[in-house]
Amino acid sequence: MAQVVLKHAASMDSLLSDTDLDIATLLSVGQEEDDISSNHHYHGVQHVQLVGARFEGPEVTPYPSRDKTESPLVFSNVFNPYVNHRKEEFVQEDFGNVVELRGSDVGAADVKYRVKDLRTHEMPVIGVYIDERICPGFKYRIRQLCRLNRYQFNGSALYLERIGQGYGRRLTFQSPHLNINQNIFYTDTHDGGYGFSIVAVEAGASFTIWDADERAIGQALLLEVNQRQAEINSHIEKKTVCKRVVVAMKVLVNFTSRRHGMMSLINEETVNVCGVAELEKAPRSSKAELKSINNVELPIYGECHFYPNAED
Incomplete structure (x- = not known):
């Protein structure tokens, strides 16, 4: 499995090779979700380099194994493990990129799904398939796949409270009301599926x-x-x-x-x-x-x- 190494650099203006990923392009501050540029300069971690791997081959990416012993500066999956990390994916959304998911991989029914438009930081949810990294108690922002800038809950990041059972699993999120909670949806409501992105920190802290x-x-x-x-x-x-x-x-x-x-x-x-x-x-x-x-x-x-x- 390829390793990703965080490295220090003075500038992000130069283009990277096929085996380099520009972290400022993925994490550039102050940019809209679909207006991504690499003109920002960051102190410290500047870019990541894939060691011993080139992204060539089929566009369907299988679910990989994860190494849980990474050091603070060496990670096995800094970016979304489902997506082929081609440079053009950071410049424009690639609705043609197909990701194959299997319910049996997460202990659910043996159902296969093919989803598109999954961004590099997102975790997929569709039907019985819920990415195993998604966990109640953490805050997420949810986007409807293949629908540009269409978010659940008006784009607000909410804490996930419960994951239901069944084929169309009911996902319940935090609500300001104690007697009624309307911040819910089912995993099979949108045919294209959902992309979950974790929210660790927010502005104002x-x-x-x-x-x-x-x-x-x-x-x-x-x-x-x-x-x-x-x-x-x-x-x-x-x-x-x-x-x-x-x-x-x-x-x-x-x-x-x-x-x-x-x-x-x-x-x-x-x-x-x-x-x-x-x-x-x-x-x-x-x-x-x-x-x-x-x-x-x-x-x-x-x-x-x-x-x-x-x-x-």
């Missing part, structure tokens, strides 16, 4: 910044977060569901500490960064909790960690 020496050096406010957040790992540890998600953000940072005792030239600035969000859902909790955003490279300070501030 604030964090305390810790450097590599485990010192609190400032505060960070997320101004913008790209919607294309890619889940790269999911596992269970002591009955707690843990997920790791690559995110790209525009962040307002306010430094309150000086590096090595020297006066900082910039106390406040806005930067584009990438990081890996760590989510955990405890067995007795109904919602997953964001623990931290790691591997965030900030100017001067280098690799830092973002820890969420307590809610006011």
Whole structure:
């Protein structure tokens, strides 16, 4: 199985080879879902390179096995494992790309589906087939496949509460009302299926910044977060569901500490960064909790960690 390695680079302007994927194209901050460009520069993680693999062959991609022992900087499936990662898929939506799904692969009825228009960060849901990474307690944004910019719940990201049984499984999401919940739909309602994208962080969240020496050096406010957040790992540890998600953000940072005792030239600035969000859902909790955003490279300070501030 091919490995994907996150690498550092100074610029994203140059085109990549057939075996290179531009992470800024997938995770460019401030772009609309269908207006993707690679003109943004990110500190830290800049692009990913596929080692020992070229995407040639049939357009139907089988369900792959997943390695659950990835290190923070080496991942086996940074992008959607169902989709052939051809460069043109990041430039325009390819409705002709066909993905074959089998219900027996996820412990359901032995039914085969062929879906189109699945984006690289999305997980498929259709009929009895629900991607095994989709889990109650996590927040998702759901798009109807083969319908450009047609989203469930007006594009809002909601926590998944329950997954029903049967052929057309009922999916129930969080609702502000206690006596009635209209945030539901069935997996067989739309013939083309659905693409689920996990939402680990959203704009407006604030964090305390810790450097590599485990010192609190400032505060960070997320101004913008790209919607294309890619889940790269999911596992269970002591009955707690843990997920790791690559995110790209525009962040307002306010430094309150000086590096090595020297006066900082910039106390406040806005930067584009990438990081890996760590989510955990405890067995007795109904919602997953964001623990931290790691591997965030900030100017001067280098690799830092973002820890969420307590809610006011």
